[in-house]
Amino acid sequence: xxxxxxxxxxxxxxxxxxxxxxxxxxxxxxxxxxxxxxxxxxxxxxxxxxxxxxxxxxxxxxxxxxxxxxxxxxxxxxxxxxxxxxxxxxxxxxxxxxxxxxxxxxxxxxxxxxxxxxxxxxxxxxxxxxxxxxxxxxxxxxxxxxxxxxxxxxxxxxxxxxxxxxxxxxxxxxxxxxxxxxxxxxxxxxxxxxxxxxxxxxxxxxxxxxxxxxxxxxxxxxxxxxxxx
Amino acid sequence: xxxxxxxxxxxxxxxxxxxxxxxxxxxxxxxxxxxxxxxxxxxxxxxxxxxxxxxxxxxxxxxxxxxxxxxxxxxxxxxxxxxxxxxxxxxxxxxxxxxxxxxxxxxxxxxxxxxxxxxxxxxxxxxxxxxxxxxxxxxxxxxxxxxxxxxxxxxxxxxxxxxxxxxxxxxxxxxxxxxxxxxxxxxxxxxxxxxxxxxxxxxxxxxxxxxxxxxxxxxxxxxxxxxxxxxxxxxxxxxxxxxxxxxxxxxxx
Numbered sequence: 001x002x003x004x005x006x007x008x009x010x011x012x013x014x015x016x017x018x019x020x021x022x023x024x025x026x027x028x029x030x031x032x033x034x035x036x037x038x039x040x041x042x043x044x045x046x047x048x049x050x051x052x053x054x055x056x057x058x059x060x061x062x063x064x065x066x067x068x069x070x071x072x073x074x075x076x077x078x079x080x081x082x083x084x085x086x087x088x089x090x091x092x093x094x095x096x097x098x099x100x101x102x103x104x105x106x107x108x109x110x111x112x113x114x115x116x117x118x119x120x121x122x123x124x125x126x127x128x129x130x131x132x133x134x135x136x137x138x139x140x141x142x143x144x145x146x147x148x149x150x151x152x153x154x155x156x157x158x159x160x161x162x163x164x165x166x167x168x169x170x171x172x173x174x175x176x177x178x179x180x181x182x183x184x185x186x187x188x189x190x191x192x193x194x195x196x197x198x199x200x201x202x203x204x205x206x207x208x209x210x211x212x213x214x215x216x217x218x219x220x221x222x223x224x225x226x227x228x229x
Numbered sequence: 230x231x232x233x234x235x236x237x238x239x240x241x242x243x244x245x246x247x248x249x250x251x252x253x254x255x256x257x258x259x260x261x262x263x264x265x266x267x268x269x270x271x272x273x274x275x276x277x278x279x280x281x282x283x284x285x286x287x288x289x290x291x292x293x294x295x296x297x298x299x300x301x302x303x304x305x306x307x308x309x310x311x312x313x314x315x316x317x318x319x320x321x322x323x324x325x326x327x328x329x330x331x332x333x334x335x336x337x338x339x340x341x342x343x344x345x346x347x348x349x350x351x352x353x354x355x356x357x358x359x360x361x362x363x364x365x366x367x368x369x370x371x372x373x374x375x376x377x378x379x380x381x382x383x384x385x386x387x388x389x390x391x392x393x394x395x396x397x398x399x400x401x402x403x404x405x406x407x408x409x410x411x412x413x414x415x416x417x418x419x420x421x422x423x424x425x426x427x428x429x430x431x432x433x434x435x436x437x438x439x440x441x442x443x444x445x446x447x448x449x450x451x452x453x454x455x456x457x458x459x460x461x462x463x464x465x466x467x468x469x470x471x472x473x474x475x476x477x478x479x480x481x482x
Contacts, residue, residue, distance in 0.1 A: 074394055074398075077398065077400075078394065078397070078398035079398075080398075081398055081399040081400075087399060096360070096399070096400045097400075175387070176387065176391075178384050178385060178386060178395070180385060184385070187365065187387070188365050188366060188385065190300065191300070191365050191366030192323065192366045193323070194303055194323065194324060194326075194327050196300075196304055
């Protein structure tokens with residue numbers, strides 16, 4: 001075992017950790033926000049919204065994340081430069097980077113899975129509670145905000161923790177679109193130093209640590225919002 | 230117990246001799262035209278394969294090709310799955326710590342391609358602030374770090390092919406790689422349309438001078454000497470020049 005390369009690649013590794021964390025920190029909240037709309041559309045009465053939401057979830061859950069990422073980066077992304085003026089605009093430094101497309105793909109994918117889970121959780125909220133809310137005269141919007149969604153989110157919480165961990169483990173594919181995340185850093189170190197196992201071991205330790213932190217945070221969250229059954 | 234021991238020794242000797250009977254060439258899986266690539270049936274073809282055939286003919290040895298991913302080449306060599314790395318591997322000091330090399334069999338000329346629109350060359354002013362696509366951990370990457378790191382930005386790709394997509398869509402301004410594969414990319418439909426050769430970089434013998442050689446297990450001097458002799462022989466008898474003409478308009482040595 002040879003770990004003498006760590007000081008030399010310290011900055012690359014730390015930047016990789018930062019990017020991996022950034023991808024997670026952006027895609028999880030944004031994806032969750034989108035998932036709320038997807039879930040409401042699916043349990044709601046509007047057939048068009050239901051159809052769109054179902055189609056979205058089926059597409060993003062039914063195709064590999066890698067292919068989605070490449071469709072967005074190499075497909076959609078390669079047509080962006082043809083939009084007149086875009087290359088000269090202030091948006092171009094962001095739009096030319098793989099990070100933007102990686103975040104987009106991860107967010108859209110996370111939303112699809114989360115939307116389906118949330119839909120199930122919403123259907124699992126006891127009918128009696130919703131009827132009680134109606135009986136005291138709450139409007140449908142208020143029921144959604146005060147009773148239905150909060151209860152559904154609480155029911156789905158243990159599953160969300162698992163989904164965030166899965167999302168973390170999905171991030172290494174962003175290296176395929178030039179984002180030098182933690183795995184990207186390990187890949188470069190492996191190529192430079194010709195050490196196969198050591199860089200991989202180091203990033204493994206990091207991923208396990210982050211997973212541990214995520215599960216702990218959700219455990220705290222679950223304990224903080226007790227539920228009476 | 231004695232019998233078993235004897236049988237094992239016999240078996241081991243047989244294995245050893247059968248391994249000697251052929252030379253296993255580790256060839257990279259990923260396409261690296263024109264040096265190594267695969268035809269429609271999956272058969273390895275390219276300049277390096279032609280060179281291998283010429284060398285094996287010269288040595289009158291049986292040669293087999295083993296497909297290995299680029300990352301796995303050195304581990305495969307060390308674990309004796311292959312005997313030679315034959316995949317455009319530049320001779321560098323970092324690699325010399327792990328493996329030995331034959332004499333060089335071609336020189337990696339480093340150059341850049343870029344989009345046709347926009348007058349760009351390779352001067353310091355022209356490269357200033359530009360984004361350059363480079364395959365991870367290549368000699369070009371080392372060259373870039375030494376000469377261009379202060380003026381331009383490096384964007385890392387796993388392979389040259391992937392960076393080419395991004396050059397076509399304008400995400401990088403240049404690709405910096407070996408001239409052979411770059412010229413091959415320019416021959417494609419997309420390459421003809423979008424891009425052109427911008428020039429070769431100035432020589433830096435410390436980084437680019439050692440050229441490309443076959444990777445050999447440390448201490449496998451017998452094989453190294455045999456291959457060195459054969460490389461010299463095919464250079465001398467004109468076979469090298471003959472098959473090189475099919476791929477290049479210059480002498481790659």
